[in-house]
Amino acid sequence: MLRRGGDEETTKAAEVFAIGIGECGSNIVGSYLKASRDKKLPSRVRGYLLMNTDRADLTKVREKYGIPKEHTMLYGASEIGVGGRFMDGYNAVMESKDIVFDQLSNLGFEGVSGFCIFTSLGGGTGCGGTPALIELLKQRFQEEEGRRIFVYVIGVLPFEGQSSEALNSIWAVSKLLRLQLQERGADLTILLSNRTMLKRILQSRTADSVDYLQRELNIDIADIGQIEKMVPSTLDSSGELEQRTEQAFVELVNPLALDVVEAMLSPGVHEPNKDVFPTTDLADYARKLDPVVVPALYTDVGLIPDAGSMPQQLKAMIDYAIQECSYADVGDQPNAESVYYVFSGPRHISKAEYGMHLKEALDKFIAPGAAITPCYVQYNDPDSPVNLLVLLGLPKIPELVQLINEATQLVNLHSGPSPLKQSWFMRSKGVTRKELVNAINDFRELFSYYMDTGTTMQ
Numbered sequence: 001m002l003r004r005g006g007d008e009e010t011t012k013a014a015e016v017f018a019i020g021i022g023e024c025g026s027n028i029v030g031s032y033l034k035a036s037r038d039k040k041l042p043s044r045v046r047g048y049l050l051m052n053t054d055r056a057d058l059t060k061v062r063e064k065y066g067i068p069k070e071h072t073m074l075y076g077a078s079e080i081g082v083g084g085r086f087m088d089g090y091n092a093v094m095e096s097k098d099i100v101f102d103q104l105s106n107l108g109f110e111g112v113s114g115f116c117i118f119t120s121l122g123g124g125t126g127c128g129g130t131p132a133l134i135e136l137l138k139q140r141f142q143e144e145e146g147r148r149i150f151v152y153v154i155g156v157l158p159f160e161g162q163s164s165e166a167l168n169s170i171w172a173v174s175k176l177l178r179l180q181l182q183e184r185g186a187d188l189t190i191l192l193s194n195r196t197m198l199k200r201i202l203q204s205r206t207a208d209s210v211d212y213l214q215r216e217l218n219i220d221i222a223d224i225g226q227i228e229k230m231v232p233s234t235l236d237s238s239g240e241l242e243q244r245t246e247q248a249f250v251e252l253v254n255p256l257a258l259d260v261v262e263a264m265l266s267p268g269v270h271e272p273n274k275d276v277f278p279t280t281d282l283a284d285y286a287r288k289l290d291p292v293v294v295p296a297l298y299t300d301v302g303l304i305p306d307a308g309s310m311p312q313q314l315k316a317m318i319d320y321a322i323q324e325c326s327y328a329d330v331g332d333q334p335n336a337e338s339v340y341y342v343f344s345g346p347r348h349i350s351k352a353e354y355g356m357h358l359k360e361a362l363d364k365f366i367a368p369g370a371a372i373t374p375c376y377v378q379y380n381d382p383d384s385p386v387n388l389l390v391l392l393g394l395p396k397i398p399e400l401v402q403l404i405n406e407a408t409q410l411v412n413l414h415s416g417p418s419p420l421k422q423s424w425f426m427r428s429k430g431v432t433r434k435e436l437v438n439a440i441n442d443f444r445e446l447f448s449y450y451m452d453t454g455t456t457m458q
């Protein structure tokens with residue numbers, strides 16, 4: 001448990017309950033809790049639960065991150081996961097409603113105003129279970145108790161070449177958005193992309209990453225280009241090397257995922273040497289941003305107020321953050337429809353006077369009329385690091401085109417007049433072809449501006 005005895009202010013500030021569902025979600029919450037413990041960070045979450053339909057994965061996560069048993073939950077009928085069949089993931093949560101709420105209640109979820117659900121979007125347990133969980137939470141709090149809660153989903157998009165997972169991801173995001181129209185979906189879906197995180201890691205820590213992968217996979221890697229080519233060709237099958245490759249990639253990208261979670265949660269937490277202006281809690285993100293968000297995080301920014309023009313340095317910082325540090329590649333022209341930024345550092349750097357320069361610098365990355373909401377986190381220590389978190393609401397995400405194309409190809413592959421062919425959809429996903437085609441069409445509409453090229457549906 002992260003809550004510290006006696007530190008009332010800290011516990012009061014942390015109003016968030018974290019849920020990790022499925023393997024990816026549990027890993028991210030587990031490693032986040034462990035990292036916070038190791039770094040002795042103040043409490044960011046009030047309580048947490050890791051849930052899975054796979055007994056072995058749950059045991060592994062418990063051991064790896066030192067999670068007490070009462071914070072984990074095995075549910076569903078199979079005990080071996082749902083193997084990407086997301087409708088089973090959805091039903092498993094719905095059918096386990098009572099035990100889910102019992103356990104959440106034992107862990108003290110009653111008073112919280114917000115939930116963060118961590119999951120991959122490409123698997124089955126988390127991808128299908130997340131919308132179900134949100135429906136249940138919203139029903140319980142908003143419909144039965146008349147109390148507004150906000151729910152954030154931190155969803156991980158698949159690596160390149162995982163076409164079956166691309167299809168699951170598209171279904172999940174479309175489902176979350178559609179449910180939101182009935183006040184039963186996620187208030188904010190924050191997308192982190194494995195393929196982009198991997199690309200970032202490989203670029204920034206080339207030599208280290210090559211060494212690491214060489215060691216883990218026990219193969220000779222000549223250069224970084226080779227790894228990038230390896231990705232699509234190895235990941236969609238299930239042999240031993242493929243599994244080890246994926247595992248190694250996941251270990252590489254998870255620290256990056258933790259950084260952004262930490263950056264998002266930190267403004268809402270009281271710390272003695274810190275001021276936040278304006279006061280910001282997690283709910284503010286949902287109030288100010290569009291429902292799908294891509295974060296960008298630039299850490300340890302080297303800003304030197306005495307050396308050269310500050311407006312120029314700030315502009316360079318914004319450019320770099322958005323173009324090189326986003327968690328799903330948004331390209332050069334994200335055209336975001338809303339922006340929230342958190343600028344943190346020592347008092348003489350993270351100051352509101354710079355707001356106008358930051359606004360100017362953000363201008364070319366946003367749609368005309370898009371709202372910009374600032375937040376400054378100021379530390380008394382003049383040596384504290386400078387970090388910039390930018391949350392882009394409904395940006396253009398070129399890699400979604402790839403995702404849509406991969407999913408469309410898969411749908412086409414299994415389409416045809418024969419019912420035998422079409423039974424693939426029910427068998428491997430648990431839904432009809434039509435439901436998946438609708439989800440893809442939702443995506444095409446939402447992100448239509450760059451859908452003039454690419455694969456079309458048959």
Ligand SMILES: Nc1nc2c(ncn2[C@@H]2O[C@H](COP(=O)(O)OP(=O)(O)OP(=O)(O)O)[C@@H](O)[C@H]2O)c(=O)[nH]1
Binds near residue numbers: 081084120
């Ligand atoms: N970043 C990251 N990605 C992960 C991790 N574990 C799995 N993934 C990715 O998540 C996707 C698979 O989803 P899982 O979370 O394993 O699936 P699940 O929710 O457990 O569902 P089932 O296994 O189908 O029951 C793949 O795209 C993996 O690459 C992790 O720890 N970190």
Ligand SMILES: [Mg+2]
Binds near residue numbers: 023
């Ligand atoms: Mg699993």
